[in-house]
Amino acid sequence: MYTQVFDPMGSLTLSAFIAFIPIVFFFVVLVVLKVKGYWAGLMTAVLAIILAVLVYHMPVDLAVVSAIHGFVYGFFPIGWIVLAATFLYNLTVETGQFEVIKKSISSITDDRRLQVLLICFCFGAFLEGAAGFGTPVAITAAMLVGLGFRARYAACLALLANTAPVAFGGLGIPVLVAAQVTGLDGNTIAKMLAWVLPLIGIIIPFYIVIVMSGIKGVFEILPAICICSASFAIVLGVTCYYLGPVLPDITASIACLVCMTLFLKVWKPAHIFRFDNDVPIEEHKEKLKTKDVIRAWSPFIILIIMIADWGIKSVLALLNTVSVAFPVPIIHNAVISGTTHQAIPMLFNFNWLSAAGTAILLSAIISCFVLRVSRNTAWTVFLNSCKQLKWTFVVIGSVLGYAYVGNNSGMITTMGYFVATSGALFPLFASIIGWIGTFVTGSDTSANALFGKLQTTAFEAIGSSGLLGLGANLAGGGLGKMISPQSIAIAAAVTNIVGQEGELYKFSMKHSIILLSIVSVYVYMISGPLYFLIPSISNTGTATQVNSSALYSTGAVFLIGTAIICIIFSIIFKPVKQAN
Template sequence: MKWTQVIDPFHNIALSVLVAAVPILFIFWALIVKKMKGYQASLIATALAALLAVLVYGMPLKLAVLSIGHGALYGLFPICWLVIMSVFLFNLTVRSGQFEIIKHFMASITGDRRLQALLIAFSFGSFLEGTAGFGAPVAITAAMLVGLGFNPLYASGICLIANTAPVAFGSIGIPITVASQVSDIPEMPISQMVGRTLPILSIILPCYLVTLVAGFKRATEVFPAVLVSGASFAFLQWFSSNYLGPSLPDVIAGLGSIICLMVFLRFWKPKAVWRFANEPAPTFVTTTYTSGQVLRAWSPFIVLTIMIIAWGLQPIKDVLNSWVFFQFEVPGLHNAILGQDGNPIPKIFKVNYLSAAGTAILIADLIAIPLVGLTYREGARVFVDTLNQLKFPILTIAAVLGFAYIVNDSGITLTLAAVLANTGSWFPFFAPVLGWLGVFITGSDTSANALFSKLQYATAQTIGVDPVVTVAANVSGGVVGKMISPQSIAVAAAAGDLVGKESQLFRFTVAHSFLMLVIICFITLAQAYAITWIIPTYEMLTSKKAVAVPDLSAGYAYLLILALLLVVFSVVVRRIARRRKETSALAG
């Protein structure tokens, strides 16, 4: 069975766009107006998209069902796999009592909720985005803030908003790598162009977050700290993206802003510590923890950081994939859909369960269980509780990815893109909207770049604008769509204990998403016509690189170093714990 995608089913692009927008408009209506639960809105939107695909676009029913199934399968792996393991890690620290020590540590740096939001949601979240991505940063940071005493809605909402600036360079730069592969523009100029757009957002974002948490007046009271956080992050993001490439900006900028803010707070404190209204008085002042206890409490997140950095290294990925990696053509769907160019669209499902980020977090979980003082039997119970906690988010994420795949495969997404591509000289203004739309639908800047980078390139050439401007705009526009993507909402709701209240979270973030999108649209328009000197010079990729057989020796060496590092760290933490027990026994 072969079927060709249709872009204009009514032979009237205006009417086709109105009909194609129905499932997406439904999601907005369901979450904002009707306040539906996330899984209900996602399932109904998927059914609507399938009806349009079959009845309007002429997609065979079999292909529509297979497309939804393919998306749902991808939602379960690797997305849900990662989310489950991330929340499991956090739950282990809570069940063991170690999170109480983490809360004390954060309060010892600062008891001010405004500054805690900067450290965790913005800086630590950016670091995690650079290493793991795909939902892990929001899941971990939202859960941490809730554990510290933040209102769950605010915790999840500000973590979603904070996750905008780093998304373009997430997962060791994968979104930009994909944009390069699809558009044939080298990675470096795309990285440079994005790195000359997003630092503007990065320097604004900390103030924006603190204003959301405490109001503008209270935000001005910590403006020096906000400036240090935002300026250090923006500078390091600009520098690394322009001179080192797309792999490390989030890691470098995230760590750099954490260090800069912690050092700054040693010399400067706000006049008054701000906490939420009606919040119980802090009790940590009566408890003193040793540095060893603090190290043990943080050990799960330290192991997590080591693991996801290691798993992001290509030599290690190559080794892991050489051990266990298989892929299969989706039966009945592979090459069954023909694109507008007449070429069949491959549908291959890759099962890289060893090199997946979720597996790195699982290993961190297993290492962390004895480090935090739990038995593996107790850890297993925590895991069962975590699965029960996430049952509705898992359903939501599977439904959302099924929705994303059916709208892409049927041509619905291409219909919406076509109208934006016909805006002529105004296209640079609307180029970020394509990225925003792609991320809203798929939940991934990587997927949005795979969808629209070629369209961005071709349209820019047609109107005489440098294609790197619009391809980079697709990347930059996508980052502000992340906070309202149903997939991201589901992840944040799960981490923030807001399951069934996804509509509240969506309404919390949607206005901020539109505002930031407009800012990026104007920046892109200026880059295209007014400040063209900002565009990097580059040469197009003239030919595809030959796929070389990877040299696995480096990967094995890295894995050996990783194993030794984890063993040494585990021994140190266990000895600290044992010494603490012996001291307590003698004191008793």
């Protein structure tokens, strides 16, 4: 048995200094020494185990098993999602459908900045809201490369765009987890976020364009940026204020896509921003048939339908009937929480059918039938995707191995408590805690599980509202997503630049800190002159009993409906020429 220790040195400052060592080490070997990502991740995990054993006095077997548990979690469900998303994208390339997709996007706009807003910000927000866990970065970065963006440039832009929707990713899971660990109502937390997250939604489109073409570029496409920012931020704010945490990303992204597409049909920028090596724009473009465009987009249309299905409670309940959950050997109930003083259950949930990666993989398989891809071709593409991602799995697994060691030993909580010692100035630094949590774990959900209660307690201790603490944690966590080693590894893998993760960090860290500073000041203002924006706190209501049979039946109806839609797709949009 091991009881978590948060101040092993008897000095919180010194303990925090030691707790930060693995993070600093990871950055130094990756960015300064330019060590490959998988070696940097493995060395960081080993260093974390050593510190956990020698400084935090965690038993060796528990520290090692913690790392193994995190490593396995990196393969499933995280790696499973990345593999399935990469396979789906590679299928569209292999069948030639991505060429049609490129032409369809170019038919909306030739401006590279607007293409990034449409794909990474609008479409990426939908993918984040529906699936999360790296799916938006994987798919949007790959799409940009297919459109002719340089690989590293595409990866950087995809990471930057995947910040605004993170707090409501995976159908609001980060908020729901925050509600669970704090005892607050999820809808009330969403109301708080309605005054925090739209600010990020407004800033990001402007920021992306500034990164691409400077302040001058903003004025060149200012009407389009305003449409993009306003449609996303307004719908996001209204949805989370009145409808709760499940749908904000979905509604906001769809509104943004529709408004941008319709606007760009009637408005064109005077100056088209292109790259130096771009193919010259043809004056008379080939007119695409609607049927061909829908067929080309069919893998992603099917993906949207499948992810939407997997996000429905009744569907998940049905699919989870075949899940397998089992205690992790050695460490299950062997770690005593340093805050609750209760044993922490360590379970591995092998939800192989209800996992988001399975939904994406099924989308790819169905797309093979719709596009008439032969089994040999599909299998070859899948194997090539596995080879493409082999080192990515090692990076993700090793980083999560470190995260699990840090969580179980108490190192990550030490960092949180250290930042919380800033007293009355704490609201100014509160977002940093969520930022650190997401950086370490790769998940805003995990950041809230770790620091949600800490944030509410610290804010209430200084006479502020715990709701604002959760808002700061969720907002900071979203900005930490772009510097998460997990996200970096995914972006590098899908753009075929494995080994250049350090360059991605140089880009991501700089812009993440700038955006974090803006959000931190805004949260501090809400704790002071803008305090009236904080809604009154309500506790979670009594859970209602749901009839399992009715729930499963509803889920079955949704799945049958999806199957019928896919069959119709396959019949109507049959390719004229079959793929080899």
